[in-house]
Structures are given as structure tokens and as C-alpha cells.
Amino acid sequence: MFIEMIEWYYVSYGFEEKVLAWQADQTAEAKLVRRNWPCGTFGNDKRGQPVFYGRYGTADVAGLERETSFDHFIQHACFQHYTSEAMLNEVADAKGEHGVKFVCILDLKGLKWGRATRSITSFNKMFAMLDANFPERLFVCLVVRAPWIFSAIYKLVSPVLDANTRDKIQILGGSADHMAKISKFVDPAEVPDWLGGTAMDCEIPAGGTVPNSKKKGGEGEEAAAAAAPREDGFMSVCVAAGTIEDTEFPDVAAGSKVSFTAKVEAYDVDFSVVLVETESGAKKVLAEKTRLTADLGEVKGEVAVEVAGVVRLRFDNTYSWARSKTALFKVA
Secondary structure, eight states: OHHHHHHIIIIISOHHHHHHHHHHOOSHHHHHHHHHOOEEEEEEOTTSOEEEEEOGGGOOHHHHHHHSOHHHHHHHHHHHHHHHHHHHHHHHHHHTOOOOOEEEEEEOTTOOHHHHHHHHHHHHHHHHHHHHHSTTOEEEEEEEEEOTTHHHHHHHHGGGSOHHHHHTEEEEETTSOHHHHHTTTSOGGGSBGGGTSSBOOOOOOOOOOOOOOSOOOSHHHHHHHHHSOOTTSOEEEEEOTTOEEEEEEEEEOTTOEEEEEEEESSSEEEEEEEEEETTTOOEEEEEEEEEEETTTOOEEEEEEOOSOEEEEEEEEOTTOSSOOEEEEEEEO
């Protein structure tokens, strides 16, 4: 593994050359990535080491890749690792220590299903590259304010991570006291105010959905646009005439609370929420069938998941054999 890492660093990827080129890059694409990638190093932990923060709940990797390229995005990630490594080495030299490691805090507030699932492929490529070529730099990773949908997303991301890396990850749900956990490693005065600390001078970008500047053209672009969240945050699902369309959220943990909003802007369709229990396969209706109509507007609700399983948003158009419908939904 070490030989492969050295070859990647100096030959196949040319890490230092890419970092220097990125540092000098002032193109519109580079500026867009720097402005929208919500990660960076800020403050110090209780050992005196710099802390890496990733506001992954608002990260739109797929949007950055669409508007620039994956190479632009990964160059910025590598540059951040390069500067972070320099900070770690500076602390190590000052203390006469060796092999100092990062406290990494990942904030998942604002995580949206559509934006996250569109970005999984790019995230996995990034994680695989960084995990393979920057080993043994992680002290602990705190994943905080994780909503219920993260359990499904993490299952798609975690296989690309080294086992040692996975063992250092601690996940706190949205209702957990994340500052109590963070405070074991970082003084609240060193934690950004947007995370619950008192530091007001953190300049890590807030992130958010990257505006789409691409014009809708061919069939592929139209399909991609349909799969992406709208500006109002709603996802769309096409329900063919005479059929049922389920949108599934797998691996929802027991004790989770799922909030939903559903609507149609034309015609009508029946809507319900169903749980399929993981162990028994039994089905339980969490929200009774309601007919969504354009006149009715938004239907909102919250359901409690008492047993772990798959949550299905069910859109039922079996009563209409002549017309397909488009339903809209969002979850939190």
C-alpha cells in the first residue's frame, strides 16, 4: 500500500504539482468550488491540534461537479489536506512529537435526501482517494446532528472506507447533545457558533445547493433535472397510469421520527406512508391513505418509527387508467 501511495503522490496523480496549480488557479470554476465547498480547518482541539470541519449536510458535490468538474473539486479537497497536513506537522515540530492526528467534526444539519443521493458517487470517489493516500491521520470523527436518513446514506458510503477509519467514527443523531460530545475534544470557545460553540470568526462556507447554469437539452439532461430537487426542495416522482410508485428510505432506525410533505400541482393521487419491518418483513401503515389534489395543497405530517425498517412513501394511481400523474414530496 505504501508503494502505491508514493506512486500516486509523485507519479500517477502528481499531488504537489496539482496543489501548486490549484493554489494559483483563479478561474471562475475554481472560485465557485472555493465559495461553495463547506469544509475546512478551524481552531484547535484540547491537544493543540487543528480541527477539521465538514458541513456535509449542506454539501452539494454533484452540483459542484456539474458546474465545474470532478477534477476541480478533488483538487480543492487535496489542497485542503495539504494545508491541514502542514498545520499538523507544524504542531508536531513545535512539540517534538510525531504522528499527530486530526479531530474531524462532520455536521449533517440540512442533509437532504435528493441532494445527498445525487452526490454519493462523487463522495465515494473522494473518500476512497483520500483514505488510501492519507492514512492514519484521523484521531476521531464525530458525525453530529445526523437526521434519520443518514443511516441509509452511510450504508452506501461506508464500504469504501478502511476498517480502521470506520472504527474511529462516532455518529450522534439530531436529538443528541452534540456539544457535550464535542466538548470532550474541543473547548466550546474553539467551536464555530453555527455548531453551538462561541467562536464567531469561522470562515468555512455555508454550502447549499449549487445553482444549475446548464440549459435543459437532451433526454439525459431532462432526466437528470427530474431526479434533482427543485428550488423549493421538493423531489418529483412520476406515477404511471394504473400503478403504484414507492419511494423507499432503507435502514431507518427504531425511534426515528420522519417528517414529510407531499402534494400535487395538477390532478390527484393517493398518498400514504408504510413501514416494512427489517426483521419480520411485516408491513405497518404509518400514515393512512390521503388523496392529494391540487386544490388541497400540501399535506404535512410526522410519523414515529418504533421498529427498524424501510419507510415507503407510497403514491397510488391504480384508480386512474388513463392518466399518469406527477407527485411532489420532501422529507426531514
